Amino acid sequence: xxxxxxxxxxxxxxxxxxxxxxxxxxxxxxxxxxxxxxxxxxxxxxxxxxxxxxxxxxxxxxxxxxxxxxxxxxxxxxxxxxxxxxxxxxxxxxxxxxxxxxxxxxxxxxxxxxxxxxxxxxxxxxxxxxxxxxxxxxxxxxxxxxxxxxxxxxxxxxxxxxxxxxxxxxxxxxxxxxxxxxxxxxxxxxxxxxxxxxxxxxxxxxxxxxxxxxxxxxxxxxxxxxxxxxxxxxxxxxxxxxxxxxxxxxxxxxxxxxxxxxxxxxxxxxxxxxxxxxxxxxxxxxxxxxxxxxxxxxxxxxxxxxxxxxxxxxxxxxxxxxxxxxxxxxxxxxxxxxxxxxxxxxxxxxxxxxx
Ligand code: PMV
Numbered sequence: 001x002x003x004x005x006x007x008x009x010x011x012x013x014x015x016x017x018x019x020x021x022x023x024x025x026x027x028x029x030x031x032x033x034x035x036x037x038x039x040x041x042x043x044x045x046x047x048x049x050x051x052x053x054x055x056x057x058x059x060x061x062x063x064x065x066x067x068x069x070x071x072x073x074x075x076x077x078x079x080x081x082x083x084x085x086x087x088x089x090x091x092x093x094x095x096x097x098x099x100x101x102x103x104x105x106x107x108x109x110x111x112x113x114x115x116x117x118x119x120x121x122x123x124x125x126x127x128x129x130x131x132x133x134x135x136x137x138x139x140x141x142x143x144x145x146x147x148x149x150x151x152x153x154x155x156x157x158x159x160x161x162x163x164x165x166x167x168x169x170x171x172x173x174x175x176x177x178x179x180x181x182x183x184x185x186x187x188x189x190x191x192x193x194x195x196x197x198x199x200x201x202x203x204x205x206x207x208x209x210x211x212x213x214x215x216x217x218x219x220x221x222x223x224x225x226x227x228x229x230x231x232x233x234x235x236x237x238x239x240x241x242x243x244x245x246x247x248x249x250x251x252x253x254x255x256x257x258x259x260x261x262x263x264x265x266x267x268x269x270x271x272x273x274x275x276x277x278x279x280x281x282x283x284x285x286x287x288x289x290x291x292x293x294x295x296x297x298x299x300x301x302x303x304x305x306x307x308x309x310x311x312x313x314x315x316x317x318x319x320x321x322x323x324x325x326x327x328x329x330x331x332x333x334x335x336x337x338x339x340x341x342x343x344x345x346x347x348x349x350x351x352x353x354x355x
Contacts, residue, residue: 003191006100006159013144014103016064020139024131024161026054026123026351027170028209028312028320030266031246032273033179035230035239039096040162041190043230044243045180047250048170049353051209054117056128060136062107073108078119080112093130093164100160101137117349123211124314126223130164131157131171158192165223169193175355176200176254184248201257203308205355206325212339213347214290215317221277221284226315229280239276243269259324263302263310266322270313277315288317290342295319297338307331325352 033046065073072094076086090111094104111133117123138157142148154173162169162179170177174195182188186197230236246265253261277284291313298311298321307330309323321339323331340346 001155001189001191003100003159006156008101008103008141010145014064014106014140015144017062018140018143019059019061020136020143021057021059022132022135022139023055023057024128024135024168024171026051026056026117026125026128027167027177028314028322029167029170029269030312031243031250031269033166033243034226034273034276034315035233035236036166036227040166042166042180043236044240045178045182045185045188045247046167046170046243047176047178047196047247048167049207049209050171050175050177051351051353053351054115054123054128054211054349056113056115056125056132058129058132058136059112060109060133060140061112062109062140065106065108068106070105072105075110077110077112079114089126089164090133093133096163097134097137097160100156101141103140104137118216123213123318123349124167124219124223124316126165127168127171130168131161134158134161134164134168135172155192162192166227167223175353176204178247182244182247184251196254198251199255200355201255203257203259203324204254204262207353208321208323208325208328208331209351209353210321210323210331210335211349211351212294212319212321212335212343213345213349214294214319214343215288216344216347219316220286221315223315226277229282230276233276233280235276235279239272242272259308263308263322266312267310270311273315274313286316287313291317291319293342294339297342301334301338305330305334307334309334325354 027048027050029048031047033042035043076083135157138153157172158169170193176196177193178185179193187194307327312320
């Protein structure tokens, strides 16, 4: 697929007034994307699990403008409340996708969005939010272009979502999604996410992600600032190579079902991401003391109880506790007895991945 294959060609067919709805889940990367170039292209391939419960639901109401000019006319609402502060990020997104969705300036539109997870929880809503919005725009095209296949709609939604937030392209379809061209992943591309095409052992098909909310609130470093810090970073090239090698290493692990190797790789990825931020200029520590308390408790529990469980981190302090469904009862007790005390307001969000 070439980017020009995603250019929409028949805007004259679109209705004057329409409503499109869509929803998209959040995702959690096992091998992390951190560093980009060109138009939102990743410096290394990444792979993520698609969550089932943490989602963004979006409705776009469009009305044809009598006379279009060179601006986008839109309003954004979160939970029914106007959010002018969201507009600049969405405006940037619209400008980036304009060449592929040339009809947008001919409409004025309202974007109504809500998340199934609390807004202030520290869970990034940009992946699910941009993916849901991209899916609405694709639904608009598909409503008049009946020859658009489901597969092409998913691919275009992913392609557009990437232009809003890189990791959003892993949230438009699939359960285990790869983004970024990788020699060992057939069909992989920097332009959109693809469903992981190789064997996945049953051990990894029914997983739980309990998100331990260590620190609610605004992120200390936005991901765009974080990605920028990889330019001129002394360890950037090694990091990109490490991530690509980790995808290669993950393939036989996913096929064999080996939990120990899986958690060793996934935890190392999370810590490498944070190491990049600690060694950039300027530098940041995004973990909090309670992040480390929780990590140490997980390691102690895993060693003493021999239960398959591990963690990953996003670019923040919260801990994603990953484990197979088979260990759920024991892990829930472990969370309640030993981890909740380190979570802000004792909050945890239990999500899952099933395929
Ligand atoms: O999609 P962005 O630009 O918000 O970047 C997100 C990057 C991480 O969440 C830290 C890692 C990943 O691959 O999701």
